[in-house]
Amino acid sequence: MAGAPDTADRAHAAGREPRVQAAWRVLDGVLDPEVPALSLPDLGIVREIHVRDDGLEVVLTPTYSGCPATEVIEQSVIDALDAAGLGPTRVSMRRAPAWTTDWISDEGRRKLRDYGIAPPGPVQPSQGVPIRVVRRRAPIECPHCGSTATEQLSAFGSTACKALYRCTACREPFEHFKPI
Amino acid sequence: MNGSIQLQHTPTVEYLLRLGDTTLILGQRLGEWCGHAPILEEDIALTNMALDLIGQTRALFTRIGELAGDGKKEVLSEDQIAFLREERDYRNLTIVELPRGDFAFTILRNLMVSTWLKLHWERLLHSSDAELAGIAGKALKEARYHQEHAADWLLRLAGGTEESRRRTEAALAELWRFVPEMFESDAVDAAAEGARLGPARADLLEPWEAEIAAVFAEAGLTAPAPSKFRSTATQGVHTEYMGYILAEMQHLQRAYPGGVW
Numbered sequence: 001m002a003g004a005p006d007t008a009d010r011a012h013a014a015g016r017e018p019r020v021q022a023a024w025r026v027l028d029g030v031l032d033p034e035v036p037a038l039s040l041p042d043l044g045i046v047r048e049i050h051v052r053d054d055g056l057e058v059v060l061t062p063t064y065s066g067c068p069a070t071e072v073i074e075q076s077v078i079d080a081l082d083a084a085g086l087g088p089t090r091v092s093m094r095r096a097p098a099w100t101t102d103w104i105s106d107e108g109r110r111k112l113r114d115y116g117i118a119p120p121g122p123v124q125p126s127q128g129v130p131i132r133v134v135r136r137r138a139p140i141e142c143p144h145c146g147s148t149a150t151e152q153l154s155a156f157g158s159t160a161c162k163a164l165y166r167c168t169a170c171r172e173p174f175e176h177f178k179p180i
Numbered sequence: 181m182n183g184s185i186q187l188q189h190t191p192t193v194e195y196l197l198r199l200g201d202t203t204l205i206l207g208q209r210l211g212e213w214c215g216h217a218p219i220l221e222e223d224i225a226l227t228n229m230a231l232d233l234i235g236q237t238r239a240l241f242t243r244i245g246e247l248a249g250d251g252k253k254e255v256l257s258e259d260q261i262a263f264l265r266e267e268r269d270y271r272n273l274t275i276v277e278l279p280r281g282d283f284a285f286t287i288l289r290n291l292m293v294s295t296w297l298k299l300h301w302e303r304l305l306h307s308s309d310a311e312l313a314g315i316a317g318k319a320l321k322e323a324r325y326h327q328e329h330a331a332d333w334l335l336r337l338a339g340g341t342e343e344s345r346r347r348t349e350a351a352l353a354e355l356w357r358f359v360p361e362m363f364e365s366d367a368v369d370a371a372a373e374g375a376r377l378g379p380a381r382a383d384l385l386e387p388w389e390a391e392i393a394a395v396f397a398e399a400g401l402t403a404p405a406p407s408k409f410r411s412t413a414t415q416g417v418h419t420e421y422m423g424y425i426l427a428e429m430q431h432l433q434r435a436y437p438g439g440v441w
């Protein structure tokens with residue numbers, strides 16, 4: 001993945017075009033349908049926006065291969081930009097480099113915590129480590145009371161991107177956004 | 181688009197079908213747990229993994245459609261490839277078409293197959309086919325998580341009650357004879373390796389055994405002796421279970437050709 005961008009191109013050359021800037025601002029108001037605490041840019045799935053001859057092109061990187069929200073997200077991007085008079089819009093999907101929770105913005109992490117979801121920690125590089133199939137997890141901080149006395153209840157939560165936890169200090173259950 | 185399709189079984193298509201049909205059929209089998217898992221959380225977990233696997237299948241079948249279409253004719257869609265082939269044209273591992281069994285059987289099978297898939301995806305990151313490398317980047321993260329989930333549960337089942345231990349050992353005795361097929365080598369593998377498309381299955385045996393052995397050691401399980409039995413679904417010769425899966429999967433597309441959501 002050498003040379004691949006690891007941040008969205010919002011701050012780069014294409015991002016200085018007024019129509020592109022306006023499009024980014026519109027997308028700041030488009031929420032992820034499954035984690036409505038986050039906007040699409042917070043989630044890091046909007047990679048690039050370009051002005052093309054036939055309108056705007058928005059490049060998205062899907063989160064999970066089987067994420068059922070992908071089509072809804074694609075349509076909501078088109079609807080929002082068209083409604084703002086910036087269209088016509090087409091969306092293209094870019095698979096590589098693969099989406100990682102490291103792309104969730106700091107603002108996004110704060111919003112997740114406020115929403116009651118423990119944000120993901122940094123993704124651990126898995127290359128070159130000794131064989132360790134059975135997990136030894138880093139402690140997850142409870143989004144309610146901040147304690148790290150927490151335990152996993154289930155590896156999967158209400159959506160593919162989350163796991164279920166509970167805090168043994170304040171006794172509250174919570175969801176954790178899995179680092180991938 | 182109601183009639184059966186014939187894919188050109190070039191070595192590349194054949195190689196990709198072994199992956200894509202394996203993720204397709206395992207995804208279908210895991211989906212059967214919807215409403216049947218022992219606890220709600222696992223109902224959600226198994227069907228979430230089914231979604232990941234079907235998503236990986238879609239990406240692989242889209243790529244196969246492009247390659248098989250050869251730029252000339254109409255490109256075959258993912259749905260056509262999934263739903264309009266005859267049984268003998270499917271190339272999945274035999275182990276994934278076995279009925280879902282009990283929870284211990286499903287967990288052990290998931291551990292065996294997710295480890296096999298993970299080792300593929302790790303190497304496919306460097307595939308000469310850039311599309312395939314892109315698919316691998318995403319699928320690898322998912323396969324790792326599936327493997328961890330299965331390993332966690334295998335420890336709990338093997339170290340749980342007498343009953344969970346008995347069922348885990350029964351699953352091991354039943355599933356182990358499907359291992360040789362997972363690491364057989366043939367001309368398709370040789371071609372894939374030669375074209376730097378992906379790894380030969382035989383080269384994955386050693387790392388697979390090492391990872392499985394690490395989990396078994398913690399679970400206090402012993403791998404049975406290698407089986408002389410050879411299953412053959414990757415060659416298109418399936419068990420009697422395959423026809424029933426296809427009947428269920430294909431019914432809608434055969435009855436209502438071209439139907440879409």
